[in-house]
Amino acid sequence: MRGLPLLLACAILSPAAWAAHGYALWGDLKYPAGFPNFSYVNPQAPKGGELRLVSNLRYSTFDKYNPFTIKGSPPAYLSALMFDSLLAGAADEVGSGYGLLAEDVEVPADGLSATFRLRKEARFQNGDPVLAADVKHTYDILIGPYTSPAYKTVLDDVAGLDVLDERTVRFRFKKNNRELPLTVGGLPIFSRKWGMENGKAKRFDQVVMDIPIGSGPYKIGPVKFGRDITYVRDPNYWARDLNVRKGTSNFDRITVKIYKDATARLEALKAGEFDMMRFFSAGDWARRVNGRKFNSGELVKGEFQHKLPSGFQSYFLNSRLPKLQDPRVRQALGLAMDFEYMNRTMFYNSYQRVTGLFGNTDCKSSGSPSPEELALLEPWRGKVPEAAFGPAYEPPRTDGPGHSLRDNLRQARELLRQAGWEVKDGALRNAKGEPLVLEYLDSQESGARVVTPWIRNLEKLGITLNFRPVDFALYQERLQKKQFEIISLNVQGTHTPGQEYVDLFGSKSADIEDSGNYTGIKSPAVDAILAKMTGAHTKAEFLPACRALERVIMHSHLLIPQWSASTHRIAYNAWRLQPTPSMPPYSQGEGWAIDTWWSRPQQANL
Numbered sequence: 001m002r003g004l005p006l007l008l009a010c011a012i013l014s015p016a017a018w019a020a021h022g023y024a025l026w027g028d029l030k031y032p033a034g035f036p037n038f039s040y041v042n043p044q045a046p047k048g049g050e051l052r053l054v055s056n057l058r059y060s061t062f063d064k065y066n067p068f069t070i071k072g073s074p075p076a077y078l079s080a081l082m083f084d085s086l087l088a089g090a091a092d093e094v095g096s097g098y099g100l101l102a103e104d105v106e107v108p109a110d111g112l113s114a115t116f117r118l119r120k121e122a123r124f125q126n127g128d129p130v131l132a133a134d135v136k137h138t139y140d141i142l143i144g145p146y147t148s149p150a151y152k153t154v155l156d157d158v159a160g161l162d163v164l165d166e167r168t169v170r171f172r173f174k175k176n177n178r179e180l181p182l183t184v185g186g187l188p189i190f191s192r193k194w195g196m197e198n199g200k201a202k203r204f205d206q207v208v209m210d211i212p213i214g215s216g217p218y219k220i221g222p223v224k225f226g227r228d229i230t231y232v233r234d235p236n237y238w239a240r241d242l243n244v245r246k247g248t249s250n251f252d253r254i255t256v257k258i259y260k261d262a263t264a265r266l267e268a269l270k271a272g273e274f275d276m277m278r279f280f281s282a283g284d285w286a287r288r289v290n291g292r293k294f295n296s297g298e299l300v301k302g303e304f305q306h307k308l309p310s311g312f313q314s315y316f317l318n319s320r321l322p323k324l325q326d327p328r329v330r331q332a333l334g335l336a337m338d339f340e341y342m343n344r345t346m347f348y349n350s351y352q353r354v355t356g357l358f359g360n361t362d363c364k365s366s367g368s369p370s371p372e373e374l375a376l377l378e379p380w381r382g383k384v385p386e387a388a389f390g391p392a393y394e395p396p397r398t399d400g401p402g403h404s405l406r407d408n409l410r411q412a413r414e415l416l417r418q419a420g421w422e423v424k425d426g427a428l429r430n431a432k433g434e435p436l437v438l439e440y441l442d443s444q445e446s447g448a449r450v451v452t453p454w455i456r457n458l459e460k461l462g463i464t465l466n467f468r469p470v471d472f473a474l475y476q477e478r479l480q481k482k483q484f485e486i487i488s489l490n491v492q493g494t495h496t497p498g499q500e501y502v503d504l505f506g507s508k509s510a511d512i513e514d515s516g517n518y519t520g521i522k523s524p525a526v527d528a529i530l531a532k533m534t535g536a537h538t539k540a541e542f543l544p545a546c547r548a549l550e551r552v553i554m555h556s557h558l559l560i561p562q563w564s565a566s567t568h569r570i571a572y573n574a575w576r577l578q579p580t581p582s583m584p585p586y587s588q589g590e591g592w593a594i595d596t597w598w599s600r601p602q603q604a605n606l
Contacts, residue, residue, distance in 0.1 A: 023087065023105055023181055025095035025496050026539045034243075040092050040584040041247030041596050047233070049599025050253040051577070052274035053077070053590065054265050061226050061258050064208045068147045068188075070480065070514050072208065073472070075229045076256050077594065081218040082125075082231075083188035086116050086135070088244040091584035091592070094495040097185050098244050101130055101215065105185065111176035111537070114184060118167040123238040124191045124215045132163040137192040139171075139184075146205035149512050153503035154183055157534070177535050178542075179498035190214050215239075217249035230255040250598035262446065272298070275573040278590050282347040285569050300574045303567040304592075307585035309493025310352070310359030310566075314559035315440075316487050320510075320520035323436060324485065327385065328419040330557035332412035333438075336457040337560055340399040346450070351563035353395055356550045359564065361495045363546035365392040372544035373551070376532060380525035385555040393554035395561050405457065412461055428462030437464040441484045443475035480514040487518065488562065492588075497546050498534050505553060506530055519558040526552055568592075576600060 021033040037043045055076040064072040067079045087097030087105070099105065102116035122130035139161045142151040157180060159172040171184045191214070195207035202210075211220055217240070221232035231254045239245040257274050259265045266284060269277045270291045279285045285301075293299040317324050317333070324330060339353050358364045368391060369377060377388060387393075397403040421428050427435040440451055448467045455465045465486075470478070478484050491504070500516070502509065507522040509515035529549045536542035553559070568589040572579075580596045587595075 020104060020106070022096060022098035023107075023185065024093075025178060025182065026542075029096055029098070030090065030093045031098065037243050037246040038090055038092065038584075040580060040582070042580055042598070043247040045247050045250045045596070045598040046601070047250055047598075048252050049576070050255060051251040051276070051594065051597070051599075053254065053256045053594075054268070054274050054277050055256050055258050056265075056278060056280070062229070065210065065212055065220065066204075066207050068142065068151070069205050069207070070146075070148055071205070073476075077231070077254070078212070078220075079188060080216075080591070080594070081254065082212050082216040082220070083190060083214040084122075084130075084216050084239065085186050085188055086118075087182075087185035089186075090244075091587045091595075094586060095182075097182060100239065100242070100244055101189060102185070105181065107181055111178065112173050113170050114173075114181035115164070115168065115170045116185070118169075120167065121238055122215060123236075124193075124213050125219055125234055126191065126193070126213055127236075128191060128193070128213075130189065130191075130215055131166055132169045133166075134192050135169045135189055136161050136163050138187060138189050141204050142187065144204065146203060149509070149515050150500070150503050153506070153509055153512075153515065154499040156499065156502070158184065175535060176537060177498075178537060179496065179534055182496070183499060188214070217245070218254065221253065226258065228255055228257045248595045250596070251594075254594065262444075269299070269571060270294075272573070275576050276590060276593055277571050279569040279571065282350040286348045286350070289571055294571075298573060298575045299571055302570050302572065304570060304583045305567050306583065306587065307360070308588070309361045309495060310354060310564040311491050311493035312354050312357050312359070312559060313490040313562045313564060314354060314488070315562065316489055316518045317558055317560070318482060318485055318487075318518065318520055319558060320482060321485060323438070326419045327557050328415040329421070329436075330560075332415045332419075332461065333458070333463075334557060334560040335396050335408040335412035335415075336461060336463075337396075337454050338398050338405050338408075338457060339395070339563065340397060341405070342450070342453055343563065346453075347563070351565055354561035354564050355395060356393055356554050356561070358493060358497065358546060358550055360566075361493065362543060363495070363497060363550065365547040365550045367392060369548070369551065370544060372540075373548045376529055376544060376548045377525075377551070380528070384523070384525045384552045387555040388548075388551040392551060409457065409460055416461065423462040426462070427464070435464065436462070437466065438485050439466045439468050440486045440488075441475065441478060442467065442469050442488065443472045445469040447488070479518070482513075482518065482520065489518065497549075501549070502530050502534065505549070521553075521556070521558055523552070 022029045062073045062075040064074055067074040084101050086100060086102040088100040090096055101118055101122050103119045104117050106115040118130055124130060141147060143155055157174045157177055159174045162170045164170055173180045190212060194213040195202045195210050217234055217237045218231035219234050221230040223229045233249060233252050259268055266288060268274060270293060272293060289301055317330050319325050343349055343351055356364060369389060396408050398405045416428060420430055421436060429435050451467055458465045503516040505517060505521055505526050507527050509517040510520050510522045529545055533542060533545035533549060536545055578598050578600050583592050
C-alpha cells in the first residue's frame with residue numbers, strides 16, 4: 001500500500017516457544033521445514049537474458065533512489081528487487097512468511113516479542129555480512145522523522161528492538177498482537193553504510209541519489225534519466241540457492257522503460273520496444289491491444305485468474321471540509337454514480353462493483369451483524385451510523401427491478417434537503433446561499449472520461465463537480481497535505497488486515513502529513529474496533545472486528561466504491577519470455593513474471 005513493503009503474516013507458536021523456519025498467522029504453514037522450493041517455481045529455470053518492462057506508475061520518471069523518504073519519486077520495482085527482508089512470503093499461501101535473511105523466528109507464549117536469528121551467509125551487495133546492527137539501524141531509521149509516516153503507524157505497537165548478539169535481534173511489543181511478528185518480518189533491511197559520506201552518516205532525507213546498499217538479487221545498472229533504468233542480477237547474490245529464492249530472479253537484466261503517457265506506452269508495446277505490459281483500462285484491452293505482432297503470435301494477451309482480495313478502489317471524500325462533513329451529503333454523491341451504465345458502455349462489462357473494504361476475503365461482512373459483531377458495535381450506538389446495525393452495506397444500483405438512476409437521484413435529493421441543501425437559481429445551495437461546488441483532483445487528464453457520467457448526474461441535482469488534472473508532483477503534494485476534496489485511489493486488499501488500517505482510518509493519523517487517512521475520519525468507535533482487530537489472538541476474535549469495521553466505514557459514506565477485476569490482464573512477448581505453467585493464486589500481476597519467468601533459450605545469451 002502506497003509504496004509500503006508487503007507485510008508478511010506469521011503465527012504464534014505453541015506455549016513452549018521454539019525457533020521455527022516460518023510463521024503462519026492462523027494455522028500451519030503450507031511448506032514444512034527443509035522444503036526444497038516453492039511449488040509454483042521452476043527450480044531448474046535457466047538464468048540469463050533480459051526482461052524489458054514499462055513503468056505503469058502515474059509519474060513519468062524518477063528523481064531519487066531512496067524509496068523510504070517522503071518527497072520525490074523512486075524508480076519502479078526498486079524496493080522489491082534490491083531489498084530483502086527477514087521473512088519472505090509465498091504467492092500460493094495467505095498470511096505466511098518463511099525465513100529469508102532470518103534462518104528462524106521465535107515468539108514466546110505471551111506474544112510480546114519476536115526473535116530473529118540472521119543467516120551467517122546473508123550478505124549485502126557490497127559483500128558485507130547482514131548483521132543485527134543493520135536491522136537495528138533500519139528500524140531506527142524507519143521510525144525516525146525523515147521517512148514516510150506510514151512506517152511509524154504500522155510500527156506504533158513495537159516497543160523497541162534489542163540486539164542480543166551479532167546475528168540475533170529481538171523486537172519487543174507493547175501488546176500481544178498476532179500481526180506484529182509479521183510486520184517486523186516484512187521490513188526491508190538496508191546497510192548502515194548506505195548514506196555514509198567521509199565516514200559520517202548523512203541525514204536520511206538527504207540520502208537521495210546514493211545507490212542503495214541492500215541484500216536483494218538485483219543492483220542498479222545503466223540509467224538513462226527520463227528514459228529507462230536497468231537492474232542487473234547480482235551474480236554473487238547470497239540467497240540464490242536458498243529454498244525461498246530458488247527458481248526466482250532468472251533474468252540477468254530487468255530494464256524498466258519510461259514513457260510520457262499511456263498512448264505512447266501502448267504504441268511502444270506494439271512496436272516491440274518492451275516485453276510485457278499489464279493493462280488497467282478495459283477499453284484499451286478490448287479495442288486497442290492488437291496489431292501485427294499480436295497476429296503473428298509474437299505478442300499474446302493473457303487474462304490470469306487470481307484469488308487476491310478485491311481491495312477498495314474508491315472515490316475518497318475529504319470529510320475535513322465543511323461541505324463534506326454531513327454523511328447525508330456524502331451518501332447523495334454516491335447515489336449519483338451509475339456504475340452499471342459505466343460498466344456497460346465504457347468498461348465492456350469487465351468489472352465487478354467494489355462493495356466494501358474486504359471483498360473476496362473472510363473479513364467481508366454480510367447480512368445482519370453477528371452477535372460477536374454487535375458486541376463490538378453496541379457500546380457505540382448513537383456514535384456510529386445506525387445503518388451499521390442492519391444489513392451489510394451494498395452500493396446503489398441502477399439495474400434490475402426496483403433499481404434505477406431516477407430513483408437514486410430522488411433519494412439523493414431528499415438526503416440533501418434534510419442536510420439543508422435546496423435548489424435555488426439553478427444550483428444546489430445551503431442556507432447561506434452558497435452553491436455546492438466540488439473538485440475532483442487527478443494526475444491524469446485521461447481521468448476526465450471516466451468521471452464525466454458522474455458529473456452529468458450530479459448536475460441533475462444542482463451540484464457542480466469540476467475535474468482538475470494537475471502534474472504528478474503537485475498531485476502528490478496535495479495528497480500529502482490533504483489539500484483536496486475528492487480523489488480516486490486503488491487500495492489493494494488483504495486477507496489479514498492489521499496495523500495499516502490504523503493508518504487509513506485511525507484518528508491519530510488524520511492530522512499527520514502524508515498519512516493514509518485521506519478521508520479525515522476521527523472516530524473513537526473506529527479506533528476501538530481497530531484495536532480489537534489488530535489485537536485479536538484468534539480468528540474467532542479477528543473476523544467480527546474486521547467485519548464490524550467494514551460496516552462502520554462503508555455506512556459512513558466516506559468512500560464511493562468503484563470497481564475491481566478478478567483477473568490480471570497482461571500482454572507479453574511469447575517469443576522472448578517463458579512463463580511458469582500457472583500463476584500462483586495470490587500473485588500481484590507482473591510480479592509473477594519478474595519473480596519466476598525466464599528468457600527463452602535463444603534469448604538467454606543476448
